[in-house]
Amino acid sequence: MTINRRQFVQGTLLGGLAGLVPVIGRAQAAERVVVIGGGFAGASVAKYLRLWGDDRIDVTLVDPNPNHVSCVLSNLILTRQLELSDLSFPLSELDSAYGVRVVQGTAVGLDTAARQVQLDNGQQLGFDRAVVAPGISFMDVPGLDSAKVPHAWIAGSSTLLLRNQLDGLTAGNTVIMTIPAAPYRCPPGPYERACLLADNVQRAGGGRVIVLDANDHIQAERETFERAFSELYGDTLEYYPAAQLEAVDSDGLRVFTSQGEFSGDVVNVIPNQQAGSVVRNSGLTDGRWAPVDPVTYESALQEGIYILGDSQGTSQPKSAHMASSQAKVCADAIIRAASGMPTHHTERLENITTNSACYSPITRDQASWLTANFALDQGTGNMRLSHIGASDGWDRESYRDMFDWADNLFADVFR
Amino acid sequence: MRPILIAGLLLGLIAQASIAHDPTINRLLASHCAQCHGTDGYAVGDMDSLAGESAKDLREDLRDMRREDQPENIMDHQAIGYTEEQIARIARFYASLPDDRDDLHENDFEDPEEDEEDEEDDDHDH
Numbered sequence: 276m277t278i279n280r281r282q283f284v285q286g287t288l289l290g291g292l293a294g295l296v297p298v299i300g301r302a303q304a305a306e307r308v309v310v311i312g313g314g315f316a317g318a319s320v321a322k323y324l325r326l327w328g329d330d331r332i333d334v335t336l337v338d339p340n341p342n343h344v345s346c347v348l349s350n351l352i353l354t355r356q357l358e359l360s361d362l363s364f365p366l367s368e369l370d371s372a373y374g375v376r377v378v379q380g381t382a383v384g385l386d387t388a389a390r391q392v393q394l395d396n397g398q399q400l401g402f403d404r405a406v407v408a409p410g411i412s413f414m415d416v417p418g419l420d421s422a423k424v425p426h427a428w429i430a431g432s433s434t435l436l437l438r439n440q441l442d443g444l445t446a447g448n449t450v451i452m453t454i455p456a457a458p459y460r461c462p463p464g465p466y467e468r469a470c471l472l473a474d475n476v477q478r479a480g481g482g483r484v485i486v487l488d489a490n491d492h493i494q495a496e497r498e499t500f501e502r503a504f505s506e507l508y509g510d511t512l513e514y515y516p517a518a519q520l521e522a523v524d525s526d527g528l529r530v531f532t533s534q535g536e537f538s539g540d541v542v543n544v545i546p547n548q549q550a551g552s553v554v555r556n557s558g559l560t561d562g563r564w565a566p567v568d569p570v571t572y573e574s575a576l577q578e579g580i581y582i583l584g585d586s587q588g589t590s591q592p593k594s595a596h597m598a599s600s601q602a603k604v605c606a607d608a609i610i611r612a613a614s615g616m617p618t619h620h621t622e623r624l625e626n627i628t629t630n631s632a633c634y635s636p637i638t639r640d641q642a643s644w645l646t647a648n649f650a651l652d653q654g655t656g657n658m659r660l661s662h663i664g665a666s667d668g669w670d671r672e673s674y675r676d677m678f679d680w681a682d683n684l685f686a687d688v689f690r
Numbered sequence: 691m692r693p694i695l696i697a698g699l700l701l702g703l704i705a706q707a708s709i710a711h712d713p714t715i716n717r718l719l720a721s722h723c724a725q726c727h728g729t730d731g732y733a734v735g736d737m738d739s740l741a742g743e744s745a746k747d748l749r750e751d752l753r754d755m756r757r758e759d760q761p762e763n764i765m766d767h768q769a770i771g772y773t774e775e776q777i778a779r780i781a782r783f784y785a786s787l788p789d790d791r792d793d794l795h796e797n798d799f800e801d802p803e804e805d806e807e808d809e810e811d812d813d814h815d816h
């Protein structure tokens with residue numbers, strides 16, 4: 276590695292801060308970072324640690340799958356407009372392009388004292404710092420068998436199962452879907468799903484879509500979805516707010532809720548959600564999610580462990596765009612900390628921001644969008660919503676923009 | 691000899707930093723544009739690339755969006771989420787990059803000198 280100007284300057288600054296001891300020429304061992312999970316958060320942080328940290332950071336990324344399958348756009352698999360292969364991204368590209376070591380395996384334990392990650396195959400990975408980004412796990416629902424009643428909320432086989440069930444719809448059939456209690460992954464996602472299920476039912480000759488929402492009202496783009504439910508899908512879609520899911524009969528395709536019992540021909544239960552199991556089993560949660568300092572994404576409970584994406588517990592929306600935004604703040608913080616530079620000085624605190632964007636297909640060729648910005652509130656130490664904007668309804672242009680947005684997001688994260 | 695040299699460099703650096711800002715913080719701010727405009731602002735497909743644009747143009751565009759009375763498109767809304775100072779920093783970062791990604795050396799960016807004409811063109815309306 277050639278020493279470029281900035282590294283020279285950083286070395287000088289570090290030496291200066293450490294009592295004017297020159298560090299130039301002293302070989303420093305690279306900081307070992309293990310990243311658990313190669314989704315939007317984990318792949319982004321691995322890439323940016325290498326991109327910005329060069330050989331100062333040695334990055335190992337662990338994921339059970341050689342490809343990450345994106346949830347983003349995965350509702351279009353249900354309409355047969357996309358295939359899983361369109362949304363599959365090989366993690367090996369992070370190795371060839373950025374020198375991230377990719378290990379296939381599931382992290383089953385995180386020993387914060389010994390600073391080791393245990394994998395299901397018995398392998399141990401030592402680290403100086405660990406980033407944990409396993410997405411979500413589902414909370415138990417009595418009677419739910421996901422092999423019969425799919426969630427399609429982690430893209431993959433469950434998405435295909437739901438699609439195959441929808442392919443069998445005939446005129447007069449009923450589809451039931453349940454919406455989890457907030458906070459859950461992708462605030463507008465379930466309502467987008469409801470629209471596309473209604474579109475499927477209409478194309479199958481008409482029938483009913485029963486939407487059972489555990490929340491008191493639509494959680495994102497409320498005006499847009501209220502309008503879409505009545506104007507586009509009024510004949511088909513019945514929306515029940517405040518319907519808490521109590522149990523499921525997975526063979527009889529019946530759903531029991533606080534608003535009564537419903538039965539259907541296809542049932543899509545999206546259970547309540549919490550941090551990934553490796554986060555919960557490692558003493559990193561406080562309730563359903565992991566508390567973090569959003570200036571670094573370091574755990575509020577364990578030093579040197581960082582939690583990103585859907586598993587972390589700030590008030591920011593659980594989206595892929597947001598997960599990648601958080602990953603950049605975290606990568607910058609880890610590189611600074613590993614170089615002995617400050618992370619909590621005024622200039623940086625004033626510029627801790629994140630953002631999010633979601634496009635929702637409302638029909639097979641029209642979409643809506645939602646965008647949000649967050650900035651650090653230095654008084655509370657939390658991220659504060661600084662602006663939120665949404666489209667006025669839905670249109671074809673936004674549907675086209677959705678693919679440009681997604682292609683750039685995928686490229687920024689996985690390539 | 692050496693500590694003195696280093697101290698001199700350090701003082702120089704602090705002096706420089708107070709005028710020019712830490713360019714890695716400009717980079718961090720700008721990285722949140724990348725989810726839509728590509729890593730380092732080199733976009734794929736029909737999205738606008740930001741790398742190598744003039745700081746002045748980027749700044750003016752973003753400020754116009756930010757000041758829209760009736761923000762309509764997604765970028766009007768995104769721009770509202772940043773302060774004018776942050777917009778200037780983002781613009782400065784992208785202006786420091788080459789137009790062509792092949793000419794990019796990631797950690798070799800220079801913070802371009804503050805552009806006199808750039809500053810003069812600022813409208814101080816608030």
Ligand SMILES: Cc1cc2nc3c(=O)[nH]c(=O)nc-3n(C[C@H](O)[C@H](O)[C@H](O)COP(=O)(O)OP(=O)(O)OC[C@H]3O[C@@H](n4cnc5c(N)ncnc54)[C@H](O)[C@@H]3O)c2cc1C
Nearest residue numbers: 312314315316346381382409410461584585593594595596
């Ligand atoms: C239908 C749908 C539509 C959506 N649309 C949008 C959208 O338009 N825009 C948007 O921004 N977001 C959208 N989202 C939300 C987005 O998909 C999530 O917020 C995002 O994936 C979160 O990123 P993550 O990295 O935290 O988790 P994930 O992307 O789920 O990645 C987690 C990774 O960790 C791995 N993993 C899990 N456990 C372990 C373990 N123990 N060891 C090793 N690896 C492990 C998994 O294999 C996976 O690869 C949508 C979600 C859904 C379901």
